Amino acid sequence: MIVIFGCDGQLAKAFQEQLNKQNKTFVAFNKKQCDITNYLQLKDVFATYKPKIVINAAAYNLVDECEVNFSEGFKVNALSVAQMAFLSKQFGSFLVHFSTDYVFDGTKVGLYNENDTTNPLNEYGKSKLLGERLLIESGCDYLIFRTSWVYGRGKNNFISKLINWCEKNEILKVAYNEFSIPTSAYDIAYLASFALDKGLNGLYNLVNSGFCSRFEWATFAFSKLKIDKLVYPVDRLIFNLKANRPFLSAMTNKLICNSLNVEIRDWKSALADFLENHYEK
Numbered sequence: 001m002i003v004i005f006g007c008d009g010q011l012a013k014a015f016q017e018q019l020n021k022q023n024k025t026f027v028a029f030n031k032k033q034c035d036i037t038n039y040l041q042l043k044d045v046f047a048t049y050k051p052k053i054v055i056n057a058a059a060y061n062l063v064d065e066c067e068v069n070f071s072e073g074f075k076v077n078a079l080s081v082a083q084m085a086f087l088s089k090q091f092g093s094f095l096v097h098f099s100t101d102y103v104f105d106g107t108k109v110g111l112y113n114e115n116d117t118t119n120p121l122n123e124y125g126k127s128k129l130l131g132e133r134l135l136i137e138s139g140c141d142y143l144i145f146r147t148s149w150v151y152g153r154g155k156n157n158f159i160s161k162l163i164n165w166c167e168k169n170e171i172l173k174v175a176y177n178e179f180s181i182p183t184s185a186y187d188i189a190y191l192a193s194f195a196l197d198k199g200l201n202g203l204y205n206l207v208n209s210g211f212c213s214r215f216e217w218a219t220f221a222f223s224k225l226k227i228d229k230l231v232y233p234v235d236r237l238i239f240n241l242k243a244n245r246p247f248l249s250a251m252t253n254k255l256i257c258n259s260l261n262v263e264i265r266d267w268k269s270a271l272a273d274f275l276e277n278h279y280e281k
């Protein structure tokens, strides 16, 4: 049996579609059905289903909010992961978990690999890094996928935010000097399932190929969506956001490509595919 936590999120939705396609049996819990910060609720799920695989797609992802509400961020992104890892070890479950490019400070000249030094600039990144460490130290069997700039079904992603900002402002201003890799939740779900089937374990970057700025991402998405809006490139610092973000946190996917003997398509083809086949206004 496969158990999914955080099942209303964009990545969890893509996972559920992927597992359905593969005719795999799973049971999925949203926050109301199982709050991962609640040890007794978590334990009840483990004891009831004795899962072979646990997919933790739950997270506190509000990067700016995390600066002020850091105790909630640390509870969901770090302490709950330790609880889940402890239970996974006890019940012999394999734990699949997701982390972020925001564990890096963005000062490297080049793409980050799995062994590069981490140095998160914001509370969200710190909480996710602690989650990784607690999981690795727990001694349970795991896969951690570091990914970036994820989009899928739902509203908590940059594309939906752009459309929202668009409706509020005549000219849309988008940062030209913040770089990473937009990554499709569908590509993550497909490749993570493949990695599971192949028996991979450990920590891997899992991102589409290439990299871009927020500005390039916005203009490409708008051209595909045929949104005729003036998009103005601006310095990211004008937004004065609560959380500091890395300048260039793009990660290389070489390790997972070599381990699975696959090539991962570039961010533009993945985004075009998403906007054509999955995107709902």
Ligand SMILES: NC(=O)C1=CN([C@@H]2O[C@H](COP(=O)(O)OP(=O)(O)OC[C@H]3O[C@@H](n4cnc5c(N)ncnc54)[C@H](OP(=O)(O)O)[C@@H]3O)[C@@H](O)[C@H]2O)C=CC1
Residues within 6 Å of the ligand: 005, 006, 007, 008, 009, 010, 011, 012, 030, 031, 032, 034, 035, 036, 037, 056, 057, 058, 059, 060, 061, 076, 097, 098, 099, 100, 101, 128, 146, 147, 148, 149, 150, 151, 154, 156
């Ligand atoms: N989105 C991105 O750009 C990136 C995401 N990641 C990582 O990928 C993973 C999936 O993210 P994504 O699908 O985008 O996130 P979403 O925000 O779409 O989904 C997260 C889900 O977790 C749920 N959740 C929050 N707190 C709890 C809790 N205490 N118990 C149970 N469920 C909870 C949320 O529910 P509710 O909405 O009700 O709070 C939401 O449904 C996360 O680990 C994230 O950190 C990594 C890099 C980039």
Ligand SMILES: Cc1cn([C@H]2C[C@H](O)[C@@H](COP(=O)(O)OP(=O)(O)O[C@H]3O[C@@H](C)C(=O)[C@@H](O)[C@H]3O)O2)c(=O)[nH]c1=O
Residues within 6 Å of the ligand: 061, 062, 063, 099, 100, 101, 102, 147, 148, 149, 150, 157, 158, 161, 165, 173, 174, 175, 178, 214, 236, 239, 241, 245
């Ligand atoms: C308000 C505004 C922001 N921006 C830019 C600047 C800012 O850095 C960025 C913020 O966008 P978001 O809120 O989508 O970014 P953010 O929530 O920081 O996105 C991150 O989320 C977490 C969960 C991750 O793990 C990361 O990989 C990354 O996807 O957008 C504009 O370009 N125009 C605007 O009008």
